[in-house]
Amino acid sequence: xxxxxxxxxxxxxxxxxxxxxKCNYSYSGSPELFWYVQYSRQRLQxxxxxxxxxxxxxxxxxxxxxxxxxxxxxxFAQEEDSAMYYCALRTRLAFGKGxxxxxxx
Amino acid sequence: DTGVSQDPRHKITKRGQNVTFRCDPISEHNRLYWYRQTLGxxxxxxxxxQNEAQLEKSRLLSxxxxxxxxxxxxxxxxxxxxxxxxxxxxxxxxxxxxxDYNEQFFGPGTRLTVL
Numbered sequence: 001x002x003x004x005x006x007x008x009x010x011x012x013x014x015x016x017x018x019x020x021x022k023c024n025y026s027y028s029g030s031p032e033l034f035w036y037v038q039y040s041r042q043r044l045q046x047x048x049x050x051x052x053x054x055x056x057x058x059x060x061x062x063x064x065x066x067x068x069x070x071x072x073x074x075x076f077a078q079e080e081d082s083a084m085y086y087c088a089l090r091t092r093l094a095f096g097k098g099x100x101x102x103x104x105x
Numbered sequence: 106d107t108g109v110s111q112d113p114r115h116k117i118t119k120r121g122q123n124v125t126f127r128c129d130p131i132s133e134h135n136r137l138y139w140y141r142q143t144l145g146x147x148x149x150x151x152x153x154x155q156n157e158a159q160l161e162k163s164r165l166l167s168x169x170x171x172x173x174x175x176x177x178x179x180x181x182x183x184x185x186x187x188x189x190x191x192x193x194x195x196x197x198x199x200x201x202x203x204x205d206y207n208e209q210f211f212g213p214g215t216r217l218t219v220l
Contacts, residue, residue, distance in 0.1 A: 044148070092161055
């Protein structure tokens with residue numbers, strides 16, 4: 001079975017402060033992991049995926065197979081980062097419950 | 106708009122009625138997915154198609170649910186004898202190619218309310 005855990009439901013951070021969203025997964029095979037984001041009144045969209053090893057909008061995420069984690073990080077939060085963030089696993093995406101991020105100006 | 110579209114956007118029905126939703130994927134995308142999202146939860150996988158073939162169904166998809174993609178283009182999701190527990194947002198997504206890590210493009214969703 002595949003499972004994704006995002007422990008914090010709501011995260012409030014001040015503008016300019018670092019952001020870290022935690023994601024832990026459970027999967028017996030080789031994991032493919034993603035972060036999806038949903039801005040207010042917009043549809044769900046891909047933020048980044050582990051295979052690309054890229055930084056999108058200042059966000060990065062590193063797959064740690066030993067800790068079965070794929071935490072999302074950004075060194076300096078911006079107001080436009082306020083959104084729902086979902087960690088997801090594999091093709092038939094197993095989503096976590098999501099993190100509501102509120103950036104306080 | 107060349108993105109994924111879903112119709113209707115909202116559906117209110119009475120318990121016991123049948124409902125059908127439609128999803129039009131991005132043109133040429135061979136994979137199409139259905140998800141269900143309830144309040145406070147992330148989307149839950151229901152089923153997916155590769156072209157016209159339905160390759161996987163979640164245990165969440167009871168016998169009252171059926172999905173089709175007859176010509177490998179648009180897809181329909183039908184719920185028979187709706188129950189209040191079926192109230193949710195139903196999301197459709199599509200992707201190209203065969204790789205598991207390809208980006209899925211999501212539609213706006215159909216919000217179902219069962220009274």
